[in-house]
Amino acid sequence: MVVPLTVALGAGPAQAASCSATTGPYQKQVEQFLGRPVDGRQSSADCLAIQAFQRKHGITPTLGYAGPLTWQTMYTMYTQQWAGTTPNKAGKCPTNRGRIACVDLTRQLSWIQDGARLKYGPVPVRTGRNGAETRTGSKKIYWRNINHWSTLYNVSMPYAQFFDGGQAFHSVTKSMWNPPGSAGCVNMRPADAKAYWNLLRNGDDVHVYGRKPGT
Structure with missing residues (x-):
């Protein structure tokens, strides 16, 4: 009671x-x-x-x-704290593709590595909610728009970098731990989304793995 x-x-x-x-x-x-x-x-x-x-x-x-x-x-x-500076300790994100953005759905973490060398992160992310999960697998960034506006959701998506259909890295102002999650995109804090924008280019690899708790 x-x-x-x-x-x-x-x-x-x-x-x-x-x-x-x-x-x-x-x-x-x-x-x-x-x-x-x-x-x-x-x-x-x-x-x-x-x-x-x-x-x-x-x-x-x-x-x-x-x-x-x-x-x-x-x-x-x-x-996320336990990941420290070795987020890929288990080797689940490929180290043989050069520059790559890794997304671990289980820990809700992302980072950029070059081979086995950590370039940025790890940083907390907010991925797709149950029924709108961020899709797993190996992908590539194919389109970028620094001031993107989503006509589907009628919201701003700053520093958008699309890697799988309508799913993209982009900045949001809400908490990274705000449930239940995004509509499929990998939400990031503004400073982290800007850093990803500066470090990544079209054609760069993205690898998404794991399973978000609750999905």
Whole structure:
């Protein structure tokens, strides 16, 4: 049962929100990730910290509950940190093609390598949601448009580099961990999308592998 607690998030009453007083199934893991006391029991302070994380990354409902989606997002962040400076340690992205952009759907990571040498990254990415997955396999960049506008979705796609049908690397302003994901493109933070634009050219290889959690 969820028992709402009213907690002040600012000076005015309009900024108040309801918190879940229920201990979530991933309470201890979430507390540890957020640097909270790890006691496995929900508190109003825990809820505020979880709510702030959920708001930042677009996780709904924003109730401060340590549920599966919140923990999955945090775990993805952990796996990205563990990749360090050797994202291709398992050798799943080809090292015999020269310059190549690698996309690991499982870890929601991308990087550019030249042979076995890391050139940029790894960086977090936001790939296709369930039913609109980013397609796996070996591809090549075939068209680039620095100020692309999608007529299909009526949205801006800065630094767009298309590599498979309508799927492309491009910049977005939302969180890389915002669920459920893109419509198939590989979303990137603006600085990372710009760096990819400067490093890649038409004809460069792209290799997409793995499976995004939840798809």
